[in-house]
Each structure stands twice: as C-alpha cells, then as structure tokens.
Amino acid sequence: MTGKWRQSFSRRELLRTSAAAGAGVALGGMLPAWRARAATELNMWWWGEQELPGLQAFVDDSVKKYTAATVKPMLQDTAVVISQFQTAAASGEAPDIQFLWNGIYHMESVWLGYLQPLNGLVSDEVIQASNPTLLSNFGGNTYRVGWYPLPMIWIYNKDAFDKAGLDADKAPQTWDEFLAACEKLKSASIAPVGGGIQDGYWGEWYFGHALAQNVDSAGETIGLFTGERDFREPKYHEHWVKLEELRKAGFFNPEISSTELYPGIDLIVAGKVGMGLSVGSRVPADSKATNGRIGTMVMPVYGKGKLAGQPIFDSQGLGIPAKAKDPKAAAAFLEYLQSPDRLKALHELTGWIPANKNFDVSVLTDPTVRDMWQRWGLSPNIPYLSNLVPGQFYEQALLPTAQQVVEGKITGEQAGELAYNVAKEWRDFNPDIVENYQKWAVDLGG
Amino acid sequence: MNQTSRFAPYLYVAPLVALLLFVFGYPLIRIFEFSFKMVRGIDGPWIGLRNYELVLNQPLFWESVQHNLLLLLAVPFMVVWSLLIAVVLYERLKGWKLYRVVLFLPYILAIPIIAVIMKKLFQFNGPVNEVLRWIGLDFLALDWIGSSDVALWTVMMLIIWRESALGIILFLARMLSLDESLMEAARLEGANWWQRVWHVILPQMKVVMEFYIVTSIITILSAVFAYVYMIGGGRGGPGTSTMVVELYIFNALIRTSLPGIASAVSVMLFLVSLLLIVPLFAARRRANEEETA
Missing domain, CATH: 3.40.190.10 (Periplasmic binding protein-like II)
Incomplete structure (x- = not known):
C-alpha cells in the first residue's frame, strides 16, 4: 500500500466502501436462505468414527451421493454426544438427524421430549430390518433406526x-x-x-x-x-x-x-x-x-x-429430533442409508457390517465373521x-x-x-x- | 479535578468491566441459580437446598473431598523439593542453566502427555516394575495405577513432579534477585552453606513461598482434574480411589445429566477457593510492599 494511495483515500470513500462491504455481507447472508428454497437442507450430528474408522468416509460418500436434500454432517466429540444434543434440543436448535446410542443413552432424551417417534415417518419394514433392538422402544413407539451393529x-x-x-x-x-x-x-x-x-x-x-x-x-x-x-x-x-x-x-x-x-x-x-x-x-x-x-x-x-x-446384540443408531425442521426429509435420508447400495458402501468403507438384516452376507469372506453375524445378528438375540x-x-x-x-x-x-x-x-x-x-x-x- | 475528569477513568475501564461481568459474572449467577434447581436440559423447577442436601449426604462426595485433602499432603513435599533444587541451582553448578530448563520441562508439557507416559511406565508389567523386579526389589513392584490402595499416591507423585517445576523456577528467580552482598558478608563472617541458606536466603524467600503454597493449595483443590482423569482411567478409578471434587462435578454435569448437582458442588468449591484467594492476595500485597521498600 503506498502513502499516496492513503492520502487520496477520503473519509467519504471509506464510508462508501464500508457501505458496499456491508451490503455484500448482507447479500451473502441471504444466499443460504435463497439456496434453502432450492433444496432442503438437513443438519446431521453423528458419532462413530472414533470406534469405527471409515465411518467418516461413509458419511461423506452418502452425503455426496444423496440428491433429495443437502445434508450437512457434523462429527461430535465422544464426551458431549448427549449433552450437546440435549442442550441444543432444549434451546430449539437441534439438528434434523441425531446419532443415538442405545437404551437409556437416548431414552432420557425421549422422556424430555427431544426426540420424535419414527413410526409413520420411516417405514416399519425399514425400522425392523435396521435392527434398532428392543431398547429403542418406549410407549409402543420406536425412536431409532439401527446403523451399525455391536x-x-x-x-x-x-x-x-x-x-x-x-x-x-x-x-x-x-x-x-x-x-x-x-x-x-x-x-x-x-x-x-x-x-x-x-x-x-x-x-x-x-x-x-x-x-x-x-x-x-x-x-x-x-x-x-x-x-x-x-x-x-x-x-x-x-x-x-x-x-x-x-x-x-x-x-x-x-x-x-x-x-x-x-x-x-x-x-x-x-x-x-x-x-x-x-x-x-x-x-x-x-x-x-x-x-x-x-x-x-x-x-x-x-x-x-x-x-x-x-x-x-446391540446397535448404534440414528433418530429424528422433535423439532427437526423437515422430519419427512430427515426420514427419507435415514431410509436412504438403509438402501442396499448404502449397506454395501458401509461394508466397503469401514470393513464392518451394517446393522440391517437385509445386508448381503455373501460378501463376507472370513468364516469367523460370517458365523458371528449369523449367530449374533440374524438369529434370536437379547438386548x-x-x-x-x-x-x-x-x-x-x-x-x-x-x-x-x-x-x-x-x-x-x-x-x-x-x-x-x-x-x-x-x-x-x-x-x-x-x-x-x-x-x-x-x-x-x- | 472537574466533573468530567473524575469520571473519565471509570469510563475508560467500563467496557472491560462490562465484558468481564458478562464472561464471568453471568455464568456465576447462573451456576448459583442452577444449584437451587432440578435442571433437565437447560432449566428446571426450583427445589431450594435439595441439591446441597443430596450432595452433602452422599458418601461419594465426601470421599472425593477426602481425596482432595489427602492430595494436599503433596504441598509440603513440593515446597521442600522445589527449595532444595532451587538452592542447588543457585550455587551455579556447572551446567545449571541446562538443568533449569530440564527441570522446568514437565511444567511446559501438557498434563495428558505426561500422564499417558506415566501410565505406560507404571503399569503392573510396565518398565518401572520390570526394573524393580530385575534389581530384586519385587516388593516395590506395586500395581501403581491398578490398585485402589496405591493409585492416589501415584497421582500425588505425578503432581509433585510436575507442579514442583513451577516452584523451582519461582524460588530460583527470587534467589537470583537477592542482594549478593548479604551472601558475601555471611561468607566472610564464616557462615557455612547451611547457615547461609537458613539465616540469609530463606528469610528473604518468605513471600514467594507463601505465594507458591497458596497457589499450590488452590491447584490441588480445584485444578487436578487432568491428573486424575488420565491416571484414573477417566473415572476416578480403580473403584473410586482417585475421585476428586472436580471429577465429581464433571461426572454430574456430563455423564449423569445432573447440572443442578454439578452446580451445587461448583458453588461450594468456588466459595472454598475464594477463602483461599484472600491469603493469596495478602501475600502478593506484602510482596509488592517489600519490593517498594
């Protein structure tokens, strides 16, 4: 920057430039709103890369290939998975899709009114096949779809x-x-x-x-x-x-x-x-x-x-918060994650099995793994x-x-x-x- | 002084005061408020002193307090050890500047890094016990981090080792600022090393020692979370043998979804720390006065 330029830059020009910059910022702020009208935007808070390396790649791949909505994933820290969600839900800022550990780890959020039942949003067939386990049920409703099994x-x-x-x-x-x-x-x-x-x-x-x-x-x-x-x-x-x-x-x-x-x-x-x-x-x-x-x-x-x-048998899962902006769009994405193509992708990118009972086990080459999945995942089991x-x-x-x-x-x-x-x-x-x-x-x- | 100039200084500091009140004052008020509520999510019904009653009647809380108090035993060790090393370094042994850096190193390193290394070293079949067994001291090969009877002492050792580094530097800095002529005079009068330390150096170290003792006590009461979190398997274990008040608060807030309980304990810890800050400020004031004199 030269001294000459500084001398010639008047206060009026400074104000004019500031006004232009302000207008630019304001227009920029409006852009996401305009884009949101073009396609639905879903926020997804998830966890799992910490225990299943490759899950980040699967989430990124799924988000990229999904065309019905723009999904913004955010990987949560282990220590705050529950507290971060509950605080956001209490202040009306919950995401549209939330990762949920099984049992009491999500049931408390159900009792606080932070999660909505998936019955009627996600097809019963998909819920059942996803292996959410008995511990996802309360008051006759199911609150999670299974994602990957444990x-x-x-x-x-x-x-x-x-x-x-x-x-x-x-x-x-x-x-x-x-x-x-x-x-x-x-x-x-x-x-x-x-x-x-x-x-x-x-x-x-x-x-x-x-x-x-x-x-x-x-x-x-x-x-x-x-x-x-x-x-x-x-x-x-x-x-x-x-x-x-x-x-x-x-x-x-x-x-x-x-x-x-x-x-x-x-x-x-x-x-x-x-x-x-x-x-x-x-x-x-x-x-x-x-x-x-x-x-x-x-x-x-x-x-x-x-x-x-x-x-x-236990499984990690995903659910829909009570105040999700577009629960139907969130449910559609959850169903997409249970499609045969996505089940195959989860296995390819993580080396692990999806929780869904419809996963094609013929791709499992290790007899120990196949036998385990047959006994724990596909046979009668307990929570x-x-x-x-x-x-x-x-x-x-x-x-x-x-x-x-x-x-x-x-x-x-x-x-x-x-x-x-x-x-x-x-x-x-x-x-x-x-x-x-x-x-x-x-x-x-x- | 006219009206404008009388208020001018206050106006200058007003933005900063407002910022500090917002950053520290508001959360503090909310913590006090939460301590009287059964908080679920971000708020809850008023329950009076119930949270305090529940906490004060819980054995685990008192066990945590007891562990904090036991850890206070580290303070005299830290003071003596720091003084000893500082005095030795003050003698300007060959390479003393290098030793000073090496001794201060633990204080620069993050606690989790040190704790992870310590944990590896002190495993039952880890290097420390392997060496002890190798030299025939099997009876000393304890389960340092796996035994309820030993784990807290292991934490204390780690605290002494790391926190002493600050003491060494503080004490050494003070010693290096002492009037050399007094030492020289004592030497000429025939005072031996111990007499010089006892009668010349230590009396002049009183204020900095007070400062270090008070800050160490505050550290042990309210800033040992990282030590016990890392050594105690993140849970204050084995069992509840390394549970301290800070971890109790963390568990109540994050792991058991009891913000009201966490707030009640935080309020109590805050008040105790406040009581300790009074002598700290007194020590600092005395130090300033001495320097001015």
Missing part, C-alpha cells in the same frame, strides 16, 4: 486352547466347562481369562453378559433401579460373586487392573490370555491378525434366567442390559464395583450392597425419571 461377544484364542490341550473348535458352554478350561490354560502358563479393566468399561461389558444369566427379561433389570427388585438378593449379584471366584482361583491376567479395555483384548489376540470379553466390530481385524485363530462364544452359562446363554443402567449407577456402581472385585478390594456380596445403595441414591437424585423407567419396563417385558 454384537457383544466373548472371544478365545484357538492357539492358546491348542497349547492347553483344549478343543479349539469347541468353546466352553457351561460354567463348569469354563472353569475346567481355565484350569488347563493356567497349567499351560496362559492367563485363562481377563483383559483390561483400568478404564472401567470391562466391568460394563461383564455386567451386560453376566446379569442376563439370572433375569427373564430386560424389564426385570429395570426393577433393580426403580426399587422393585434388590441387588442384595443373591441372584442379582451372583455375577460379581463369580468374578470374585475367578480372582481367588488366580484365573485373571495379573495386569488386568492396570490395563485398559482394548489393550486387554489385544492380550487375547496375542495369545497371552485365553478367553475374555470383546465386541463384534473387532472380530474382522482380530481374525485377520491371527489367521482365523480367534473364536467367538457366548458367555458360559451358570444362571437360570431365561436370557442366560443367549447372544447379545444389551448395560444400556438400561442409569448414568449415575453406571459411574458410581457399575464400573467401580467390578474393578474393586477384580482387585480383591470388595467381595461380590459387598458389590451387591454397594449397587443397592447407589440405586437408592439414584432414585433420590432423579425422582422425575423413576416413573419413566417404570413405564419403560412395560415395553421391555418387565
């Missing part, structure tokens, strides 16, 4: 089984068979069972598998929080007693308390631990890494509940009970109790006492939510 599984290392003289093609099915397998693995200097519980999630997974052993329905579980049932009753804390037994027998890997969940699963894949908890989305990679030497299994049965021994747990109970009882039992700080019975106390505290802290929980139990067969 079969909750146990895995075992077949090489470790071979070394211990166990049949690698036959996983233990009963608790006695399981204990016998643990003994043999221990004799072969392999930590029989475990993983990593330092970040607490192992305790959540374990609860989901093990509580199911002694209940007849998901609704029965809710009674433990609403006060109709009691964690101090032996059958409702037997799962923690079993943990205590495993610890006393020395069956856990010694580093379980200082190892996080996923590095803990890596120990099973590496053959350092024989058996443990995992999630279906890891199986393709783990099976590939071990040349098919990872086997999947349902938690060995000790309980007498109707849910014992059943495969557990993941940890998704029924209120947040306060999750933080103050579910995760801490398992950690403390595993390290030998408390007994299984004491864990039941602690869980009872925290459930009672939760009712005191959340009197307005208890009634909704009781209604929800009806939908869940309680």
Whole structure:
C-alpha cells in the first residue's frame, strides 16, 4: 500500500466502501436462505468414527451421493454426544438427524421430549430390518433406526486352547466347562481369562453378559433401579460373586487392573490370555491378525434366567429430533442409508457390517465373521442390559464395583450392597425419571 | 479535578468491566441459580437446598473431598523439593542453566502427555516394575495405577513432579534477585552453606513461598482434574480411589445429566477457593510492599 494511495483515500470513500462491504455481507447472508428454497437442507450430528474408522468416509460418500436434500454432517466429540444434543434440543436448535446410542443413552432424551417417534415417518419394514433392538422402544413407539451393529461377544484364542490341550473348535458352554478350561490354560502358563479393566468399561461389558444369566427379561433389570427388585438378593449379584471366584482361583491376567479395555483384548489376540470379553466390530481385524485363530462364544452359562446363554446384540443408531425442521426429509435420508447400495458402501468403507438384516452376507469372506453375524445378528438375540443402567449407577456402581472385585478390594456380596445403595441414591437424585423407567419396563417385558 | 475528569477513568475501564461481568459474572449467577434447581436440559423447577442436601449426604462426595485433602499432603513435599533444587541451582553448578530448563520441562508439557507416559511406565508389567523386579526389589513392584490402595499416591507423585517445576523456577528467580552482598558478608563472617541458606536466603524467600503454597493449595483443590482423569482411567478409578471434587462435578454435569448437582458442588468449591484467594492476595500485597521498600 503506498502513502499516496492513503492520502487520496477520503473519509467519504471509506464510508462508501464500508457501505458496499456491508451490503455484500448482507447479500451473502441471504444466499443460504435463497439456496434453502432450492433444496432442503438437513443438519446431521453423528458419532462413530472414533470406534469405527471409515465411518467418516461413509458419511461423506452418502452425503455426496444423496440428491433429495443437502445434508450437512457434523462429527461430535465422544464426551458431549448427549449433552450437546440435549442442550441444543432444549434451546430449539437441534439438528434434523441425531446419532443415538442405545437404551437409556437416548431414552432420557425421549422422556424430555427431544426426540420424535419414527413410526409413520420411516417405514416399519425399514425400522425392523435396521435392527434398532428392543431398547429403542418406549410407549409402543420406536425412536431409532439401527446403523451399525455391536454384537457383544466373548472371544478365545484357538492357539492358546491348542497349547492347553483344549478343543479349539469347541468353546466352553457351561460354567463348569469354563472353569475346567481355565484350569488347563493356567497349567499351560496362559492367563485363562481377563483383559483390561483400568478404564472401567470391562466391568460394563461383564455386567451386560453376566446379569442376563439370572433375569427373564430386560424389564426385570429395570426393577433393580426403580426399587422393585434388590441387588442384595443373591441372584442379582451372583455375577460379581463369580468374578470374585475367578480372582481367588488366580484365573485373571495379573495386569488386568492396570490395563485398559482394548489393550486387554489385544492380550487375547496375542495369545497371552485365553478367553475374555470383546465386541463384534473387532472380530474382522482380530481374525485377520491371527489367521482365523480367534473364536467367538457366548458367555458360559451358570444362571437360570431365561436370557442366560443367549447372544447379545446391540446397535448404534440414528433418530429424528422433535423439532427437526423437515422430519419427512430427515426420514427419507435415514431410509436412504438403509438402501442396499448404502449397506454395501458401509461394508466397503469401514470393513464392518451394517446393522440391517437385509445386508448381503455373501460378501463376507472370513468364516469367523460370517458365523458371528449369523449367530449374533440374524438369529434370536437379547438386548444389551448395560444400556438400561442409569448414568449415575453406571459411574458410581457399575464400573467401580467390578474393578474393586477384580482387585480383591470388595467381595461380590459387598458389590451387591454397594449397587443397592447407589440405586437408592439414584432414585433420590432423579425422582422425575423413576416413573419413566417404570413405564419403560412395560415395553421391555418387565 | 472537574466533573468530567473524575469520571473519565471509570469510563475508560467500563467496557472491560462490562465484558468481564458478562464472561464471568453471568455464568456465576447462573451456576448459583442452577444449584437451587432440578435442571433437565437447560432449566428446571426450583427445589431450594435439595441439591446441597443430596450432595452433602452422599458418601461419594465426601470421599472425593477426602481425596482432595489427602492430595494436599503433596504441598509440603513440593515446597521442600522445589527449595532444595532451587538452592542447588543457585550455587551455579556447572551446567545449571541446562538443568533449569530440564527441570522446568514437565511444567511446559501438557498434563495428558505426561500422564499417558506415566501410565505406560507404571503399569503392573510396565518398565518401572520390570526394573524393580530385575534389581530384586519385587516388593516395590506395586500395581501403581491398578490398585485402589496405591493409585492416589501415584497421582500425588505425578503432581509433585510436575507442579514442583513451577516452584523451582519461582524460588530460583527470587534467589537470583537477592542482594549478593548479604551472601558475601555471611561468607566472610564464616557462615557455612547451611547457615547461609537458613539465616540469609530463606528469610528473604518468605513471600514467594507463601505465594507458591497458596497457589499450590488452590491447584490441588480445584485444578487436578487432568491428573486424575488420565491416571484414573477417566473415572476416578480403580473403584473410586482417585475421585476428586472436580471429577465429581464433571461426572454430574456430563455423564449423569445432573447440572443442578454439578452446580451445587461448583458453588461450594468456588466459595472454598475464594477463602483461599484472600491469603493469596495478602501475600502478593506484602510482596509488592517489600519490593517498594
């Protein structure tokens, strides 16, 4: 900029330029409104790239190829998926499509009036095929379509089984068979069972598998929080007693308390631990890494509940907020994501399976993955009970109790006492939510 | 002074005061308000002191407070350690400037980075325990981050190591500004190293030490979130052994959807911190007065 130019630039010209710039900005601001008239615009807040790499590519690809509306996706941070949505919904600024974790993680938003039922918006056929699971239902309505599945599984290392003289093609099915397998693995200097519980999630997974052993329905579980049932009753804390037994027998890997969940699963894949908890989305990679030497299994049965021994199926999903600008357009996009082309694209871009039952399984080349999907995704299954747990109970009882039992700080019975106390505290802290929980139990067969 | 000039200074600072009131004052008022409400979403019904009653009757809250108080034990260690290192550096050992940088390094690094490394080092089968076992000190190979009895002490070690860096730099800066002639005089009078430290250096360090102690106490009461979040698996674990008040607030707000409860605890923490800020300001005022004198 030259000094001459500055001298010749008068105040009048400055004002004129400012006015022109202001007009430009104002016109620019009007442009989106004009464009919105040309095509519907949908805001989609989503999550999942964090646990399923490649999902971002799938979302981008889907948005690009969708022509009926302009979809603006925003990847949410894990810590604020719920709070960000609830705050936006409360102030009338919710997106048109929202990612929803299953069970209580979206049901609270239903009770606050932030989500609308999908019945009548998304076709029943698509909802059913998408595998939203029972935990998406409240008051006879469904609030999510399934997106990608999370079969909750146990895995075992077949090489470790071979070394211990166990049949690698036959996983233990009963608790006695399981204990016998643990003994043999221990004799072969392999930590029989475990993983990593330092970040607490192992305790959540374990609860989901093990509580199911002694209940007849998901609704029965809710009674433990609403006060109709009691964690101090032996059958409702037997799962923690079993943990205590495993610890006393020395069956856990010694580093379980200082190892996080996923590095803990890596120990099973590496053959350092024989058996443990995992999630279906890891199986393709783990099976590939071990040349098919990872086997999947349902938690060995000790309980007498109707849910014992059943495969557990969970799914991540998407829903439509109550104040979405154009719910029909949002529903059309959700249906588009369930179209055969999109199901195929999700598999190609993430290497994982879409939750939809109509997905063509012939593209699955790994027999372990195909077998798992057949047993967990397409056969009769049960919901993941940890998704029924209120947040306060999750933080103050579910995760801490398992950690403390595993390290030998408390007994299984004491864990039941602690869980009872925290459930009672939760009712005191959340009197307005208890009634909704009781209604929800009806939908869940309680 | 005429009417205009009397008000002029206030007019100059008015925009900044308004901005500060908006940025800090408004949220503070809302937090106080929320602490008396059962908030769902962005508002809720007035419930009086119920949130305070629930919190004060909850064992987990008191356990969190207890952990914060236990962590206060770190403060004397931090002061002594920082003083010791600062005095050694003050002696201008060969390469002392390099040591100064190395010692201050932990304070520059983000807590999560340090904590992640510490976590790897202190795993049950991690490098620290491997070395301890290798040299025959198996009894010291503890489950540093996996045991409820040990985890809080591991957090404390990390806090001492990192927060001492600030103390070292503060103390050293003060020592370097001391009047050299006093030290020289003491030396000529035959005072040994310990006597010089005790009778000459330490009395002149009183104010900066007060400042460091108060800021450290405030840090431990209200700014150890990152340490416990990283070491305690994000949950204050194992069990609830590293749960502190800040994490309690975070959990109430983000993880258990209880903004009213989070606000009530925040108000209490704010009031306690306020009480501590009074001696901090007093220490700073004294420092200013001494410098002026």
